[in-house]
Amino acid sequence: MKNKKQPMRRCIGCMQSKPKEQLIRIAWFEGKLSLDPTGKAKGRGVYICRDQACLEKATKRGAFARSLHEDPGRPQIERVAEELAAELGRQTAEGDDHAE
Numbered sequence: 001m002k003n004k005k006q007p008m009r010r011c012i013g014c015m016q017s018k019p020k021e022q023l024i025r026i027a028w029f030e031g032k033l034s035l036d037p038t039g040k041a042k043g044r045g046v047y048i049c050r051d052q053a054c055l056e057k058a059t060k061r062g063a064f065a066r067s068l069h070e071d072p073g074r075p076q077i078e079r080v081a082e083e084l085a086a087e088l089g090r091q092t093a094e095g096d097d098h099a100e
């Protein structure tokens with residue numbers, strides 16, 4: 001079953017629009033920033049590629065503060081970066097064994 005009308009979201013790192021499922025949501029709720037792999041967490045959400053490089057870009061450009069209209073602060077962003085790294089590591093371990 002193919003869903004032709006894929007919802008698109010824009011990564012706050014590379015600013016490219018991609019199908020939502022290729023991105024990961026980061027939720028901002030009551031002053032707390034957290035990785036939201038399910039996409040169902042409460043609060044305002046921003047989307048980012050499943051790529052550490054995009055998170056770094058977003059951090060450097062202050063994209064979180066701009067997209068959320070509030071600055072989550074560096075410690076929270078760093079924690080989310082770690083959560084994203086763990087999430088990506090898990091995916092790599094599960095499949096896609098394409099190492100050279």
Ligand SMILES: [Zn+2]
Pocket residue numbers: 011012013014015016048049051054
């Ligand atoms: Zn990106």
